[in-house]
Amino acid sequence: MNAAPALQPLAAGFPTVAAWLDGKRAPKLPQTRADDIAAQFGLDNFGRNLLLLGAYAALEPEAGERIAALHGDPRRTAPSVGLALSQLPDAHWSALGAGAPLRAMALIRIDARDGLGGAPFALAEPVLLALLDAPSLAEELAMEARTVAPRKDLSPSRRRLADAIALRLAADSRATIQLCGLDPAGKEQAAAAAIGGDRPMFAINAAMLPNAPSDIARQAQTWHRDLLLTGGELFVDASRIADPAPLVLFAELVRLPLIIAAPDALLLGAGPTVRLDMPRLTAREQLPVWRDRLGSYAGKLNGTLDRLASQFAVSPELADSVAAELDVLAQPAAPAKKGKKAPAPDYGGIAWDAARRFARPRMDDLARRVESEATWNDLVLPPRQKAVLEAIAAQVRNRATVYEEWGFAHRAGGRGLGVSVLFSGPSGTGKTLAGEVLGAELGLDVYRIDLASMVSKWVGETEKNLRRVFDAAEEGSAILQFDEADALFGKRGEVNDSRDRMANIEVSYLLQRLEEYRGLSILTTNFRANIDPAFLRRLRFILDFDFPDAAERIEIWKRMLPQDMPREALDFGQLAQLNIAGGSIRNVAMVAAFLAANRGGDARLTMEDVRAASRLEYEKLGRSLTAAELRGWEA
Structure with a gap:
């Protein structure tokens, strides 16, 4: 079998093109890149010849003068369609149709404003560059x-x-x-x-x-x-x-x-x-990535490396950003006194905070991040309910150990690995605060999503909205808190129309994502009775937040008032007579503080300030202070 002839430089074909234009006997046309491109795009001989004519006109200095002479117009230096049809071998009109390769694949540009026959044409720039063995994209x-x-x-x-x-x-x-x-x-x-x-x-x-x-x-x-x-x-x-x-x-x-x-x-x-x-790395597989990217810092994180690997979906970009943050922030502080050793930087804390910040950008566009420094001490709940919250935190913190190292993920077939919980109870009983406490305990961002705003009347839009939230949260390892859960999880009735069917599809999709989501997702509702029991069985934890009793209200009042705030002696027993939940207690305490501060000088918070603030809160709630709530207040 004979080898294919070697390609000649493009300019080797220009003498043949010049002979075509002059009507003279043309030398044999050598093989050039024009033949390769013609074969690639399915062009015949005339199509290849057009490519050569376009290249000749663009690259050969004498070409413009020769073409203008053939046109009988010194200004018409670009070859025209008519010129090509009259001078090139194997010419035919069908090669220039809109559906033929030359034009359908935009190999040539034709300015046909004054008719196709006299229209000038030129090679598209990427075609000319490809002919010169310098392939490139079009500028746009x-x-x-x-x-x-x-x-x-x-x-x-x-x-x-x-x-x-x-x-x-x-x-x-x-x-x-x-x-x-x-x-x-x-x-x-x-x-x-x-x-x-x-x-x-x-x-x-x-x-x-x-x-x-x-x-x-x-x-x-x-x-x-x-x-x-x-x-x-x-x-x-x-x-x-x-x-x-x-x-x-x-x-x-x-x-x-x-x-x-x-x-x-x-x-x-x-x-x-x-x-x-895209395969998902296990925590064990992520550890080498973190160690490689963090370099010498990896050994200084005091156990935080394992937590990083188990919590964040690591990418080299994320790990590099954390390493750069450590370079800037993890410099030893100057000693406070001469001869004293400077405290070592908290490498683990710096790395964790950096990973959390660099992983969060997409979520900030989709939901509201809750800024809070709440701790367990801010949460007044019975011991049983606090134990449930601690169990939730333990499951999120140790999921890599149980699911991956101990094999529960394989046993479960990858299903039901998400930690999904329901917080139910009246407004102001601590549902939102409990989510903030879990975020602080785990060192993770909490994002609040109004589930009612996710629901759309348009087919498929609800699932699309939920998909965007969960996909972004997977990257940012966020805690998702969905308010108004009963907006989707209401009790199901008979399926009478397409709207009922769509509602069931939306609920099924949300339950599926809750079970697949590797982080913590919290659903809140004021009306647990409105939620279908079939949905409740799919959740990992259910925690009821009851209205606080008198003893709990005393504790809430004590924790709500800052220690540094000037105040007269307050009777917390009388304050607890106000039959309101923690959220309203916070509102009353803040309004009372502003009333006291407005007096200026050495103003102090008084019981009278609290009573005045209570009246405002009760008016907002559409209630009136009762005699029992104000008993002994005057004294």
């Missing part, structure tokens, strides 16, 4: 795309995904690959590693795709051309798109396999699709 694509180079230092989960992608690419290069799960940056790095350094990988954000179908079609056309010219792969990050419709249309029109990264698989109508999931 290069502005939005990044070229991602493969990295060698992949984490174990990213390396496993890269190997899986490489196998799929080798088995079927026509299939679009969907990478599902968390860690968008990790999916991008895994894809680049799978492709290797021989071919470029371009990455774009799906949110940058246009919305108009005609604009999507043009962009898909341009990507199709430039991916073939560069031999590259296109990676589309769809992790933060609200509407997948533009991406679905783009994937259909681009007519080439893509690599799409999204939390969940998308329904794409074009061509075969393969789904791969």
Whole structure:
């Protein structure tokens, strides 16, 4: 078998093109990159000859003068369609139709405002650069795309995904690959590693795709051309798109396999699709990543390293950010006195706080983070209820040990590993405060989500809203507190219409995510009786917050008033006669403090201030102070 002839430089074909234009006997046309590109895009001889004419006009200094002479107009230095049809061998009109490869794949640009015959044409810039063995994206694509180079230092989960992608690419290069799960940056790095350094990988954000179908079609056309010219792969990050419709249309029109990264698989109508999931590292697998990235700090964290590995979904970027934070904040403090040794920095505390802050950004866009320094001392509850809260904290803190090291996750088949709890009771009885105490105890952010605001009348929107929250929380290891749980978990009746069916689907989806979520999720309700018992059985803990009795109200009053606040002797027994819960006690105490401070000078909080503030709170609640509540107050 004879070897294929070696390709000649593009300029080697220009004498032949010049002879065509002059109507002379042309020398034999050498093999150039024009032949490769013609074969790649399915062009015939005339299509290849058009590429050569366009390159000749763009690159050869004498070309403009020769072309203008043929046109009989010194200003018309660009070749026209009519000129090509009259002077080039094997010419035919069908090669210039809108559906033919030259135009359908945007290889040439034709300015046909004054009719096709006399219209000038030029090669698209990426085509000209590819002919010169310098392939590049079009300018409008290069502005939005990044070229991602493969990295060698992949984490174990990213390396496993890269190997899986490489196998799929080798088995079927026509299939679009969907990478599902968390860690968008990790999916991008895994894809680049799978492709290797021989071919470029371009990455774009799906949110940058246009919305108009005609604009999507043009962009898909341009990507199709430039991916073939560069031999590259296109990676589309769809992790933060609200509407997948533009991406679905783009994937259909681009007519080439893509690599799409999204939390969940998308329904794409074009061509075969393969789904791969980003593997989740166990705490044991995360430890080497933390040790490698933290370097010398890893041995100074006093046990915090294991907690970091069990709590946060580590990525090299997160670990690098924590290491950079330690470089800045973990410098030894100057000794307070001469001869005294400076206290060692709290490396573990610095690393934990840094990991929590760097993991939280996506959640701040979706829910309200609760800023609180509440501790167990701020929570007045019976011992039995406090024991339940301590058990909840213990399950979150030790989940890596029980699930992974002791094998309970394998025994459960990966189901029901989330710690989901229900706090029920009247307003002001401490449900929200209990969530804040758990956050402080575990060193995790607490985010409050109004479940009623998540529910939408539009089909599928409720699940979409919930998905965004849970996906973001998985990255940030947050505690999720859903208020107004009865908005979704009300008692089920007969399914009479599509709305009832959709409500059941929404509830099922939320229960599924609660069971899958690796962190702590708290549901709160003022009306436990309104929640279907079938839903309650799916929750790990249920804790009732009862209205505080007189002894508990005394304790709440004592803890509510700051020690440094100037005050006269207060009768806490009489204060406890006010039949209000802890939330209202906090409101009364704060209003009373402002009333006292308004007197100026050496003002002190008095019982009269508390009574005046109580009247305001009772009016807000639509109640009146009773004689029993004010008994002995005048004295």
